[in-house]
Amino acid sequence: MSSTVIYHPSSYRDPSGFIFEKEGVIYRQVNTCFKEHFDHFTQSGCYKHLVEKGLLIPHEQVPENLTGDKSYYATLKPELISFISYPYEWSFAMLKDAALLSLQLVKEALNYEMILKDATPYNIQWHKGSLLFIDSLSFEKYRETIWVAYRQFCENFLAPLLLMHHSKQPLHQLQLAYLDGIPVDVASNLLPFRSKLSVHTYLHIHLHAKISAKKKNVTGSSQRFSKQRLLNLINSLESLISKLNIPYRQSTWSEYYDEAAKRNNYLTEKKKIFEQWINELPGIKKAADLGANDGEFSQLLAAKNISVIAADFDSYCINNLYKNVKSSGIKNIQPLIIDLSNPSPAIGVNSEERDSFIQRCKADLVIALALIHHLVIGKNIPFEKAAEFFCKIGDNLIIEFAPEEDEKVQLMLKSKKDIYIKYNEQEFLKAFDKYFSVIDKKPITSTNRVLFY
């Protein structure tokens, strides 16, 4: 492990401090210029209160200048987040909860005469079954001025939520295109006319866009803005966001398990084989359930104390899974919207600010159940490329193969005559043999499908 300091490529915006890695440990340095605010944050009891309420990541203070930097004031060792996810991978409900958490933090911090100086979803992560704010340097002393992060909040949280609410479409990928948030003028133009009938939406988006377009170089950020006025603003955002919703819509995959359960003993038998293998596998701590759907199998893994990344491209399934995980208090499932034929790329400055899904998702075990035929037939992805993708995610793989005689495969092949390879078990095994070796193979007797480990 390197003893050199590795500066985190995304931690460069805020001069108050930065994230770095040394000897495999993640630290945060507080710079001297932020001393006054950081001291107030810890001494006023704000930090303790937020950590006790489970809203902020706890940290240990390390009494050492690990970077040797002249601007050093303090070193913090925050609790480690096992997996970093980004808002363009979150479901509607998760983004909504993150927005409400930011507003709650503003209100809580105000009780300690502090305020949130930035409002970006990248400062919020899913950790041990709930959303948590991870940047301890985002709190500065409240000086009765406007909320500096107001526009950032509107563009990063409010705009995407409103667009999804009004269009009833999962538009999470818009945040991939607009890394700094959807500009208010873009949101204002995309929103339907009826959105102007809501006072809150009109003020925070439409009027915001109109004034921003006209008033150049007028910020007035140092002028007095009372606490009551600020609270009016926060309460308005809170009341607007808490009413936003994306209606449940039956998608292609939302009823998958209900339908699958009806196929003789298919699901029961599959679960039985799966559980048997999981029990036999030693030392599995992290798993990636690709094509997780409603997370039936993710939950089986979670019950065995395995942390699971449950990824699926169907946003409705992932939204349901998120709500389910949240309400049942499951701490080790992270539901994410990932298109497996186009996983999140590396983006930002030098394309290294936000890592790709493949860079971040390192698991001991990959689960690909009832998935391969969708990738190969549905998306024309060669078996070999699919195998390479699974291999990049993890060393062990449990995969279900549906042969060409399978009813569902037949249906897919009927409408997909342009498939470039022969779809059969022999071709499948030949391609996967380059990356994995078969340890066990079990047929699901009620169907002609086979599970491989």
Next chain:
Amino acid sequence: MHSFLLYIDPGSGSYLVQVIAAAVLGVAFFFKNIKLYIRSFFTRSSKKQKDTPST
């Protein structure tokens, strides 16, 4: 000092929007509170009537 406090651009016009929004919302919340007070007054009195045991 302010150069570091404002490491993110609050946005041109953001001050004015916040001032206008806060003023409009102030009036809106004022009337909402009056409405809630009146509603709670009536629900309280009707509750009291219900709670009063009939003789």
